[in-house]
Amino acid sequence: MKSLKAGLAVAIGIVVFNWSSALAQGSGSVFESSSTCKECHEDIYRNWRNSLHALAFTNPIFQTAYNKAYRETKGEARKYCLGCHAPTVRITGDYDAELPITAEGVTCDFCHTVTGIDLESPGSPFVSSPGDVKRSVLKQAESPHHKTEYSSDFASSKLCAGCHSFKNRHGVAVGDTYNEWKNSEFAKEGKQCQDCHMQQIAGRTAIEGGRDKIHDHSLSHNLASMREAVKLKFVKAKSTGSRFSAQVEIHNAKAGHNIPTGTPERHLVLEIQTKDRGGSVIETQKRVYHKSIVNSKGAEIFSDGDVFLHGVQIVEDNRLRPGEKRLEKFVFSKRVREISSVSADIYFLYEPLVAQKTEMRIPFFSADVFVK
Ligand code: HEC
Ligand code: HEC
Ligand code: HEC
Ligand code: HEC
Ligand code: HEC
Missing domain, CATH: 2.60.40.10 (Immunoglobulins)
Incomplete structure (x- = not known):
């Protein structure tokens, strides 16, 4: 499905979002760009780059819907849609999408600086602490660029729930993948979203000092x-x-x-x-x-x-x-x-x-x- 969408984007040929103007603005963000992570996490970057997470803001299907919603609500939709499709705005406040990091959609540094998840607070489920410490499931990870910290949240469906279950402003469960899962046998058996969607594949966790297996960041469903x-x-x-x-x-x-x-x-x-x-x-x-x-x-x-x-x-x-x-x-x-x-x-x-x-x-x- 991912490749079909990518194909569609090319076929339709509309670029609603203007990359070059965003890039000209310079950084000024508390989040680091995926292009920095790419220097060492080359395999994971390549894997993520064509995922719907990376394209969550720029893809023409979202942009078309977003522009329509934006017009209809006189801009109010920004606060709502971007919280999931370009989640760094939750911290940067860049609702006009001027920072390049916003165009990176669901980007590396957004996920890897999450320090807590509060599903009781649907509008703001993520506790984010962007900065020097990058978190995930590796134990004893050492990096020349940042500090690391093990966090069991990264092996849990809770991390995904913040965006993959949502009610709209009328209280209707528009998308409810997390709760569908939570009531299933899979949840009882402890099988998390990641166990199916981010399986381990061949690749280096980092160019230097890394390990031989990475978790698939492409979300591909072939x-x-x-x-x-x-x-x-x-x-x-x-x-x-x-x-x-x-x-x-x-x-x-x-x-x-x-x-x-x-x-x-x-x-x-x-x-x-x-x-x-x-x-x-x-x-x-x-x-x-x-x-x-x-x-x-x-x-x-x-x-x-x-x-x-x-x-x-x-x-x-x-x-x-x-x-x-x-x-x-x-x-x-x-x-x-x-x-x-x-x-x-x-x-x-x-x-x-x-x-x-x-x-x-x-x-x-x-x-x-x-x-x-
Ligand atoms: C200069 C190289 C370098 C850069 C740049 C870099 N990293 Fe790392 N990172 C590493 C190395 C090396 C490891 C350890 C890998 C291992 O132990 O398998 C690591 C580990 C990690 C881990 C695992 C933490 C854990 O304990 O599970 C995460 C998450 C991570 N990096 C995210 C990022 C993100 C996000 C960026 C960009 C903002 C980034 N890194 C930039 C080198 C780098
Ligand atoms: C709570 C998080 C969240 C909010 C808020 C949100 N979305 Fe989404 N949206 C998602 C997720 C997750 C998906 C993809 C998976 C799915 O269908 O559940 C998605 C999918 C989409 C798709 C389909 C994209 C594609 O590539 O097929 C469109 C279009 C879309 N959203 C538009 C919007 C618009 C417009 C708004 C604001 C009015 C919005 N979304 C608000 C999380 C959100
Ligand atoms: C910050 C919000 C956010 C988080 C956290 C998040 N996602 Fe997503 N995810 C999205 C959005 C938005 C899309 C849809 C992008 C689009 O199509 O425009 C998406 C798309 C997807 C898709 C592709 C759907 C399709 O139509 O092919 C899968 C699979 C997915 N996410 C799985 C996960 C898993 C597994 C996790 C947890 C490890 C996770 N996501 C965490 C926001 C998020
Ligand atoms: C037992 C394995 C399994 C688990 C656990 C699982 N999924 Fe899936 N998921 C699949 C399969 C297989 C598909 C492909 C079928 C489909 O597209 O509906 C899929 C499809 C999806 C899609 C794309 C839907 C579409 O129509 O394109 C999204 C989004 C998604 N999963 C998110 C999640 C999230 C979030 C979780 C955790 C709350 C999760 N999945 C847990 C196996 C799983
Ligand atoms: C949607 C959130 C999300 C995004 C976006 C994301 N990651 Fe991850 N990452 C995870 C999760 C979850 C794991 C652990 C998966 C597991 O345990 O099954 C992980 C694992 C890792 C690890 C540890 C090694 C491994 O593969 O297990 C590194 C390093 C890493 N990610 C770097 C990155 C980089 C670099 C990017 C951007 C190019 C990125 N991640 C984008 C959620 C994310």
């Missing part, structure tokens, strides 16, 4: 892991008289939270098609898994930015809970005698608002059964 996340099985496929029925079991097997999780613009689609002997489609049916949020007039909101501002109620949520297996039944009535096979496809459908509405389909599971 197709292989997504394919494993949702499993699908045909339970039944047969015709009775003028009807053909198919039953499939869809299983959220590997995600530590609902699928889809996060902002409500993400839809998971299960598509079942009957086909004739020649492979041509006779009939198509779909189930869409998503969380549906409406505005005060009861109309469903489809864009991520709007949902943050105008969502007042969750009216439907049929997403697959962690570990859930659900039996879905489909009945077909068209040209039943000619049905030769049924196919099942699952894909993510995501329609972000960028310049014009763009559709992204990310297929990740496909199966066929022959019935004759």
Whole structure:
């Protein structure tokens, strides 16, 4: 998904944010730039650089939504959106995004100078102490550039919760990944966000004096892991008289939270098609898994930015809970005698608002059964 988004950014070719003007402002920030960390933490930097964390502020999907929210609220949205998409502003107060560090999005020095997390304080969950001490999970780490400190928070979902669970100003849980996880078996077993999203991979923790394994900072979810996340099985496929029925079991097997999780613009689609002997489609049916949020007039909101501002109620949520297996039944009535096979496809459908509405389909599971 990450690479698709990067591809989209190139294809659309709009650069809403002007890097060069920000860079001309000079630093003046209490946070250090990722380009400083890069000098020694080259592998981690390269790994992080194309992540959605690094792009959280500059990516065109965010920028489009942000500019709209900004206009609608006469600038008030700055205080709200940037707290997560460019979290250094929480300390620097750079809500006009003039400092280069702001454009670094969820940057190294923001995370690694967190000294405490207070989830009871939703507007300001992070206790930040930017400066000389960099914290994480290494014991006895020694650096020529900074002091180090071990902190168990870095191995805990709590660190992620500050941004990955949020209510909007109407109290609606727009994104609730952390709580979905917290109520799951994964949480009971002690499996944290990092255990799935920041696994250890080959690389040097630092050019000099480092170790051989790094935690993956890219947040990549490649197709292989997504394919494993949702499993699908045909339970039944047969015709009775003028009807053909198919039953499939869809299983959220590997995600530590609902699928889809996060902002409500993400839809998971299960598509079942009957086909004739020649492979041509006779009939198509779909189930869409998503969380549906409406505005005060009861109309469903489809864009991520709007949902943050105008969502007042969750009216439907049929997403697959962690570990859930659900039996879905489909009945077909068209040209039943000619049905030769049924196919099942699952894909993510995501329609972000960028310049014009763009559709992204990310297929990740496909199966066929022959019935004759
Ligand atoms: C001059 C080289 C250098 C620079 C610049 C540098 N570091 Fe380090 N850092 C190191 C070394 C060496 C280690 C120890 C690595 C090890 O023990 O595996 C380290 C360790 C760390 C750790 C582990 C702390 C722990 O106890 O778990 C963090 C976090 C860290 N650095 C963050 C940063 C950040 C953020 C920046 C940029 C603001 C940065 N570093 C800049 C050399 C550097
Ligand atoms: C300071 C806020 C912040 C913190 C802390 C944070 N994230 Fe994020 N994360 C974001 C934002 C904002 C995005 C979305 C960026 C975008 O797409 O514009 C994001 C995106 C992601 C994505 C990619 C989602 C996708 O659509 O592909 C994953 C996975 C993720 N974060 C996991 C984590 C994990 C795991 C942690 C804890 C170790 C964490 N995040 C901590 C703010 C944060
Ligand atoms: C047991 C493994 C596991 C755990 C634990 C886990 N995740 Fe995930 N996560 C996945 C898988 C697999 C996917 C891919 C399926 C998907 O995209 O929904 C995913 C997807 C995501 C996405 C992207 C959603 C999208 O539609 O692009 C985000 C954001 C995310 N996880 C954040 C988190 C956070 C935050 C936590 C901790 C509170 C966490 N995850 C815990 C396995 C896990
Ligand atoms: C979203 C917060 C976040 C951001 C942004 C982030 N890190 Fe980390 N970093 C972590 C977490 C969490 C761990 C520990 C992961 C674990 O224990 O599973 C970690 C581990 C590390 C370590 C210890 C070695 C290792 O791989 O375990 C170093 C060094 C480090 N990060 C440097 C950096 C640098 C440099 C950047 C920017 C290029 C960066 N980090 C960006 C959260 C972050
Ligand atoms: C509490 C933290 C938080 C706040 C506040 C927040 N976001 Fe986000 N936003 C996230 C996270 C985390 C993600 C990505 C993962 C997910 O979907 O949960 C995200 C994803 C998005 C996306 C999808 C980006 C993509 O690359 O697909 C858009 C657009 C977006 N946010 C816009 C906004 C706007 C506009 C505001 C302010 C009105 C805002 N956000 C406020 C945390 C936040």
